[in-house]
Amino acid sequence: MSANVTTVSPTLMPIFAPCLTIGAYLLGVEVQGRWRSPILNPVLIAILLVGVTLRLCNISYGTYFSGAQMIHLLLGPATVALAIPLVVSLDHIRRGARTIFTALVVGSVTGMVSGYALVRLLGGSRLVALSMLPKSATTPIAIEIARSLGGVPPLAAVFAIGGGILVAVGINPILRCLKWDSPGALGIAAGTAGSGIGASQVIPQHPLAAAFAGLAIGLNGLLTAVLAPLISLSLRH
């Protein structure tokens, strides 16, 4: 169909997509370095730049995504690599185990209940509310849980990633303002509320924040998987 002609040849896509993605991200890092504003988050800037470029060049998201697999697939080993800061900080985690576990459970339940309840209170459909419920878990968990609860999996992905970006943008100014920004609080809060994207903001800041964020991503994923079906049953409205 002539209407769907793209400006980039398909054979070039596996190189074009990574170039575009890495270039946009580097530009985002540069912009944040220059203006030092948390709103100018490199992930957010890169997503917007790539999105606009795809629209201008008339490239479908599916075509871009299959071309960008080289980058996307590294998420797997990178997630496994979160074990390393965790092991290095094991003594800190052991000493704070009770605090960490309490914060995780409170954060996890707050995220699920408030996500569902706010959508319903504002007149949103139950379908959207069920897709919002698991949004604080890491994206693949959120997608699967939304599916099993009867929500919309692509919406769940959007909410999980969107929430992660909000955490990446907001966590430093908000916690600094409240003077709650210890490396432990930053790490657990980033991993619990914003999973991987939230963690990517605090990991370079402190090794302990990296360890706690990795732990929080794993445990909040587990808690959400176990608690979401129970919570959705108790929230019938």
Add this chain to the structure above:
Amino acid sequence: MHLLRSYFVLLLCQLIGETLSRGIPLPIPGPVVGMALLAAWYIGRRTQPGEHMTRAANGLLAWLGLLFVPAGVGIVANLALMRSEWLPISVALVGSTALTLLATAWMMHRGERSVG
């Protein structure tokens, strides 16, 4: 070669994790199971990760944000899905994310202060 060995271990843990996650009745992704396995391996042997593994892991984690960009662009592609309920969606996403962040950080702050 040592760096290559570290990347091999990370991928192998993911592969074992993906295989195990299919047998678990909960939707836990393979890489998360792999992370737990690798951590359990070091903890069980009472060893710390070596220099090369630390370099390999830090190398990947230094630009973790970049790795989320391809999936994140999907938001732009799925914007149409949200058109009819944009108000409850945007308020709930911002409000619930802020509440989760504050509740978690507050509990950590309280707990850390009482331990000293």
